[in-house]
Amino acid sequence: MLLIIQGILSGIPAGVTYGLMGFSIALIFRTTGVMNFAIGHCGMMGVFFGWMILGFTNSLPLAILSGVVFGWILGVVIERFLMRPINNMSHGGMLIITLGLLFIFTDAAMLIWGTEAYPFPEIYAGAPLIFNTSAQPIIISANDVALTIVGLVLSVILALILGYTKIGIASRARAQDVIGARVVGINTDRIDMIAWSAGIAIAVIVGFLVAPKESVQPNMLLNLLIFGLVACVLGGFGSPFGAIAGGLVLGVLEKVATVFVPVDYRLAIILFIVIAVLVLKPSGIFAKHVKTRA
Amino acid sequence: MLEVQNLVVKYGAVQAVKGNSFAVREGEIVSILGANGAGKSSTLFGVAGMIDTRGKLFSKDVVEGKIVFQGQDISDYSNSKRVKMGLILCPEGRRNFPELTIKENLKMGAYCRGDFNKKIDFVYSLFPRLKERQIQLANSLSGGEQQMLAIGRSLMSDPVMLMLDEPSLGLSPVLIDEVFAVLVKLKEKGIPILLVEQNAIRSLKISDRAYILETGKIVHEDKAQTILNDEKLKKAYLGL
């Protein structure tokens, strides 16, 4: 029982990062219809940039800020110069384009920053929280707590933006009906650009959150890309918040699963579960109604 | 008010609108009539700036021609800029945002233009049912209510001129009466209307003038009354 509680508690921080990654994938997908397989590597570029700034200034907040801004600009560039020109391309074509980006960013990072894995400081490096129970203590690292708080605060902010600001409602409107959005004067290209930029900026933040664990290296977010996609599958690609919920479920499931199955096999098993979910309910386990698969 | 010269709309190899010129003057209701696929909706799309090909590498769509609105050449303006000038389209098939609430839908109507707080009362007074249901999602509305929401959303933009595409499509006769009554009311308020309708008789009855479109080309232009009284014309072009 305690193991399960420990599993849940340590699963939440991981789940928050999966969820945010899923959020950024779902945000771009829902708004623009493009499944961005390069999202992890876009985030990685931002993290590397921030890491470079950290080296110059030794200021963590400045590093994170500059990384996020870099990610935002990267989103602008990708949308304006790659995605907008080809916005009427088939799914297959789009898929291959983002895979191409993934390859390019991997090697661009290697060329610029080398293949080494660089350490990155935790956002909050305090003493771990320890709860003494009768049998076995439950340990939670301070950084995990900070990470969870950052992640949840970010989710709330995003929820507020999407739910109540004019631009947020407009982006939902654009996702639901392009023609409707254009007749009321919404500049759909700009909404798409914001979705790309915001999505990549979120991926950069996720990158900073996991950087202490994964180190700063070209493939640091490759696993998170897969987990983010899985979070989307669980939560449904149609709703960014479903993706956050899906991420949390995935994080907890991953840690709790180790209680029941051999630790090494947990990923393989989870992925098979994911395929089953995808096949049985493509709109995600939280969606109320099954949307068309397309 | 609106003057269009040699409007051409092409989707790839398909030429939907083949070089038409037409105009809407102050305080007029003008109808565009024609069969399915005659290019009526494409005409409105072209005028509203809905077909945006800028920066799109593989787009084969083309819009050509000169569009003058309130004395200003708006041919190169984006859809947002045209909406900001008050040239509003209420598109075919309603095109509401199904998973936004009714209030949010109306708020989006005032995205570029129009004061939400001022306009909302006017729209609610026209369509009281929308007020009753303002916190419900748009996809919970019936067909008729959806149409009202679409028109209401257009009115939120405080139109200087309104273009409507098939506003009576799929509505019951009672609701059609209601929609047309609203259009007359808008005309009385001084808003000129460019109306596309399958229901030729109904729209001619409230129109001042009409253009008849056949396979992308305007083949006839006349006073609405003249067309209504001319059996030959009606037979030849409208199949009535």
Added chain:
Amino acid sequence: MKNVIKAAILAIVVGFVFMDKPFVLLVFSTIAIMSIAALGLNILSGYAGVVSIGHAAFMLIGAYTSAMMSIHLHTPFAVNVITGAILSAIFSLVFGVPALRLAGFYLAIATLAMMEALVQFTYASEFLGAAQGIKNIPRLFQSELAVYALNAAALIGISYLINLMIKSPVGVKFKMLRDSEMASSAYGVNVSVTKIQAFVVSAVLCSIAGSLYAHTIGYIGPEDFGLFPSVMLLAMILIGGMATVSGGVIGAAIITGLPFFFSRGKIPMSLIVGVALIFFVLFSPAGLVYRISVIYGKYLQRPYIWLIRVILKMLKPTGKFVTVNGVKMHYVEHGEGQPVIMIHGNLAHHKWYQKVWDLQGYKTYAIDLPNHMWSEWTESVSIEKYADFVKGFMAELGISKAIIVGHSLGGAVAMNLAVKYPDAVDKLVLLAAGPPTGIQSAPERYPVYERLKTDKNMLKMFMKAVAPGLKDMLLMDKLVNYVFLQNPMVYIAHADEVGKFNITNIKSQYKNPYIFLLGDKDIAISKNMAEATLAYLGSNGKLIMHEGIGHALIMENPELFKKEFYAFANQSI
């Protein structure tokens, strides 16, 4: 079969050239192996239109099955390959039957998850060597040359079989599926079954490639079959060419071979692959093979065709000339008796009648219409003008009445002649003639016509499609060569003219008998079109259908034509 021999010769040459360079042979082995895998993915993505980003997973199954069996059970290679292929087929069925219902991105994610699950499973499994992988997999032969020979032979054999499959009804179904799922189901293609067939075939091919890989390289690890190799496979078919058998080989050669050239340079391979992926999707989605064929067709054949023209022009025309309306027209005459005028079709000339111009009891005149072969060129073309030229030709030779034979476009000319000058036509034989209302060419056909000017291969393909019964390729070649003597303007102009052509506004005054001969394999003229001609020309003629004949009866079965001709022409009116 011809291609198989060519490929085999090329493979043998490569083998001998690099005989004492085992490393180079190993590179070629790898290319052959990756080509097999790429061919597998091409079946699924290129032909059937289903994009997978996890196909290296099936290589993993094949490779690990082979490795495990040969190490622990010491089974022979063939058994390993077959077991791996069977396992892959089973796995692809278990995964594919439910997952192939998904579309687009969802299916891509499902394949990604499947691949990642297998890779993670391998990482986790001690008995599969976990992250360390499996080392010392027994090699099949000690000599690198022998290993290379096996891989090359496997590639050639598999390519041959796949080529057969692509041309079979199954392959046609794949292509229909890719072009439009909805349309193919309307044609009675069972969409899900066809998709699964493509998926299983591609899985088996990847699995075979995996087995070969394990035994050739001797070492395998889970990272050899992850996301990057999967995307590389996709890149290979994209760069080489979707839906071509050779595309995978070219793509595999570039992607597998290039790193060896760039290994000294600083630019990493995946950067190039990434850029290439985007470039090819944007600017050349049909891949290199297509590009090359276009360039070859458009430009590289020009000197060859120029040469053909020069040589042919040095030959002496075999027939006589007569000047009609200021244009010198060429014709050949055979036999004695009642005059018969033979008018050839589009992309043709008088030689098309060479098998049938000896007709007992008749004097035949096979003419070259203006703009064709030895006749002079005119500034503009129209079927009506051609009819006037034929009438003028008859007047010059003092023929007042003749039997007119017209093929295809020439058939339309003959019909025009009969309608305009009914007294000049004794009897009319229409061979797969164009209909009285013309045939509109789709706009996208025009670039093809344009290419015919400079692309002999394409012209030949065109002819083969038109005359499926003509088996004498030497004759075909000759016929095609002479086409290059014609006025370059008419390739397009004839298409335009046939599109505009319409004589139904003139009421036919032609009262004499006529026959219309049509093959049931004709891809240019349908039975409906022929019936339209009959309806126009009136009740004094009949349509005779021939089984197994295409658009060119006079070339495909000249004896049959003669039989029909005598039966028709010898009967007294």
